[in-house]
Amino acid sequence: MCDNDSATTPLSLARIAPGIAAADVDVSPAHHLGDRVAGRGAEGSADLLVVGRIATGDPAAPTAEAMAISGGRIIGLGSAADLDGLTGPATQTVAPDGVVIPGLIEPHAHVWISLLTLDWTDVSHVACPRFDDVVATLKAAAAAAPAGEYLLAKRFDPSLYPASPTSPATSSTARSTGPSSY
Incomplete structure (x- = not known):
């Protein structure tokens, strides 16, 4: 010093x-x-x-x-x-x-993990401003996916959508049927 x-x-x-x-x-x-x-x-x-x-x-x-x-x-x-x-x-x-920003080191590696998910379906609040848009986007992606393949989606945040009878925030029947990732 x-x-x-x-x-x-x-x-x-x-x-x-x-x-x-x-x-x-x-x-x-x-x-x-x-x-x-x-x-x-x-x-x-x-x-x-x-x-x-x-x-x-x-x-x-x-x-x-x-x-x-x-x-x-x-x-x-x-x-x-x-x-x-x-x-x-x-x-x-x-x-x-x-x-x-001199010396900035991003230690928890969002950059590389983001590269791995570039082709995943974007269901963020920006891409899907309404919860119904999330559902429609996932349905369209599932219809376009090869049979038997997983549908991979990214950036879903249920806290950004108002509670409704069909949203995960109020639905007691919402269940995950396969692997998911944020």
């Missing part, structure tokens, strides 16, 4: 400090270190400069304008002017759309 004063709030510092300590790296604003920034590119500059809206995780300064990266590590975060000394002729600059 750095010893100098920074804009990091105690809450965010308490949340990220253990991870930084475990990684055994020094984290300081780039303009505070001058030429002492470790891990700079071959010409003494960042390999990559990301310009745009960057989420910092710091409630006091939730976004930054630019982020400098060298050797796969973030070496600077702040305004483009703050990071000017970290760029050089070999620095590649990118300006992605949307918000960049």
Whole structure:
């Protein structure tokens, strides 16, 4: 960790400090270190400069304008002017759309499981705004499925439909007749 004063709030510092300590790296604003920034590119500059809206995780300064990266590590975060000394002729600059969230790791793998269910019948509230639409969608998919094959559907949430005599929320006769998945 750095010893100098920074804009990091105690809450965010308490949340990220253990991870930084475990990684055994020094984290300081780039303009505070001058030429002492470790891990700079071959010409003494960042390999990559990301310009745009960057989420910092710091409630006091939730976004930054630019982020400098060298050797796969973030070496600077702040305004483009703050990071000017970290760029050089070999620095590649990118300006992605949307918000960049550095270091975001999605640990519970919705992405890969979603890939496995791409061809399943969508019975979400968006695709089927009424419960009767869910039933009609499942009937149409069952009619199109090969005989003896399971019908696989995804994203059904009964809590999004009002109670009615035919909805699962009020039906005491609703039963599952085969494998299901969300």
